[in-house]
Amino acid sequence: MGRSSTNSGPAEDLLIELDRDAGVPLHRQIGASIRASIRAGRLRSGASLPPTRTLAAGLGVSRGVVVEAYQQLVAEGYLASRSGGYTQVAVALPPTAAAGSAPPTPVARRAAFRVDFGYGRTDVSQFPRSAWLRSVRTVLTTTPNDRFAYLDGRGVPELHEALCDYLNRVRGTSAVPGNVVICNGFGQGISLLIQVLVQRGARRIALEDPSSDDDARVLAAAAGLDVVGIPVGPAGVQVDALHRADADAVVLTPSHQWPTGGVLSAAARAEVIGWARRRGALVIEDDYDAEYRYDRSPVGAMQGLAPDHVVYCGTASKTLAPGLRLGWMVVPRHLVTDVAAAKVLADRGSPVIDQLTFADFLARGEFDRHLRRMRPVYRRRRDALLDALRTHLPELEPAGIAAGQHVVAWLPPDLDETAVVTAAARHGLGIHGVGPYRIAGPGPGGLIFGYAILGERAITEGVALLATAIREIRVTAPGGCSD
Template sequence: MGRTRTNSSSAEDLLIELDHTGAPLHRQIEAAIRTGVQSGRLRRGASLPPTRTLAAALGVSRGVVVEAYQQLVAEGYLTSRSGGYTQVAAESAPVPAGPRTERASTFTVDFGYGRTDVSTFPRAAWLRSVRTVLTTTPDERFAYLDGNGVPELREALADYLNRVRGTVAAAGNLVICNGYGQGIGLLIQVLAARGARRLAVEDPSPNDDARPLARTAGLELVGIPVGRDGILVEDLDTADADAVVLTPSHQWPTGGGLSADARARVIGWARRHDAYVIEDDYDAEYRYDRPAVGAIQGLAPDRVVYCGTASKTLAPGLRLGWLLVPPGLVDAVAAAKLLADRGSSVIDQLTFADFLNRGEFDRHLRRMRPVYRRRRDVLLAALRRHLPDLEPVGVAAGQHVVAWLPPYLDEAEVVAAAAAHGVRLHGVGQYRLGHGGRGGLIFGYATLSERAITEGVALLAASLRPLRG
């Protein structure tokens, strides 16, 4: 029985081009194969075409190919095996690695924020929706579409948001984007093109999306202080801003919820100043000790841009987000999206639409709320036991908790001491635009086991003993 060969290369794979007026033909063949091995394109163990096959493909005599193969065998690039075929014998030289921008985590416990537990992604349910899409979707749906996104997803999202988040949504006012990061970038781009000069943001607030994008677009940033229940609305009137970015249902990072009176005053400000409210509804689906708080968009659909994403509920790797845009802005935002990337993945959009319509999204959220609630409860219990002088806030919803430090502990020193004991934490201070403010720690708990949460808090407590004097 003949020996089965695998990982073989055809004559075409060798990418040999011969110049019959140049160097000897066997030298040209040698050089082409040698380069293929050195570059890693022809890997160790790959079988080369028989000499007769390669000679016929190149239009040369078999003796020319035999001479080339023999030279490369002598150099150690090839080896001849019993049975008359030839294989690559040499390893390609390793390509020098570029500078690393990230290091593997050396922390025992990482309380990183802004994450969701992707190990719980509902793969089986998602796969059912993928199969449905691939077997039932008309061919024309896989062509280029407009900048709004596929109608099926926009209709499914409008129904979901109106039912669950209390929005006033129409499918025609939705724009599908690649997560919140792209969505806020499109909005800032459109507002800047329409003459916006200043963007107000909560202080503290995330420093990795709206803030750098606004600066890149040439907008001036104005920080509005945050109180116990969210943004201090009275400071908006003196901000002279063209738009404000808010997290009214669960302020990031402090966790406050904007009151009904404050929401009404925000809308009043937007109408008086012909401004827009950009509502980042990043984690409203996860709530534990309070009833659902509707989106502020439902109060003023003509003044509020609602931003949603699947990053916190399903997985950030899906890159699925959506903007519910006022009628006066929707065409411009859709045009900006189309110009940016010709639209998000049609298959992913249709899959998510089917996933929503089947009720799988609701079922996934019902499964995950008690999981995250237990992790939050374990975190709060560990803080009460080991660090009773810390003050947790914003605990009723979300996937993180902020704990204010007592006055005698310095935030930067605490973060450094925790790191030295193998615990990664972020301080609130790095997300402030202004100086000062109470020191606090951000505990992300969504990706940690209950045991890891308890261990992390105990390690943190141990790290603080020297700082307490």
């Protein structure tokens, strides 16, 4: 008889039975069970599913198995994945569907919050449409015909040159056009790099802990790499832990650690580079939002210190719009051919018109103008957030405030992170905790405030809602009082 396992404990709110002797992959069994519950009406539209880590622990499977099941259901339209790792049922089925008739085509649905501090959302309403259109017209009227044919996996030369000019000037890289590979955002970039690392015999990859890099975690595990978390302190990744990790590569956000906001010091950067040189290891630098800084001097990219050991990764997702799917890597010379070959196998290359448009947009100085226009916009929103926290929640400790599009606020010891997030949702506030982004286990409780798409009034309202939720928690806690 096949041995079945029904989750219990932290995931008892989602009934899933697994038969490990059935010969059916576990992720398919999980997906089929959730899909059946949605069709039968047991899981209603808007219902939240357990975090992947929680459900995996309850079922006794790896987190990657649950992630794969969720991703398939998201692709089918049954689930919607929200920023911060929260997953909800995305379809509403009529009663006839629950009774057994064929379900309608799933329609995505997002939970409605009065205020949503979800991270990772650039204010796309500010996209410079007129300037972008001018570049599109230039490309369509002046580009030679041969640029619209198949190119090699690295992308178009015009964008290589424009990016090198920009990155060397603004980010302090040591980039040359021959080492640039264009990709469809960071997610594809890290996928290509992991493929090349595995081909070259890598066994282990290190990630910051906490880290938002679920792409790297899932892809590395699927490729057979061990994943190890390197603790992050106030000044970024703890380099002494990296020395003990026995890793072949490390993914870092050194200019603005995600989510804590720390900046890796010059001494620590030198130590990381020394580690990479001694081990022949690779540093993958995710420079995701370095253009937005408010209270500090610019911090240069690590790639400029060691171009033979650092891959520089950047995208237009936080500066222009994530829907452009424009990303780039400056790759050490000895890896360029392999990374470009992996890109060709993936999709034969990124869209040429988009690349040429961005190249013209950069060369005209429009990208610089857009950033100069957006910095004060985001700074005002950040200032509104900090003012509201000081007024309504002075016991929270903001961190990482000098740059970027988000702030982390550490909770005092008497507040449980999950309880605060849950109570906030009851009051119409969407906010996410730091906990889901930890690799090695629990740590200090904290909240992530993404402020990029919120106006100042909404930010103030959101913090007031959070304060109300926290007062409610304290009043209802054992020994709490309403004074």
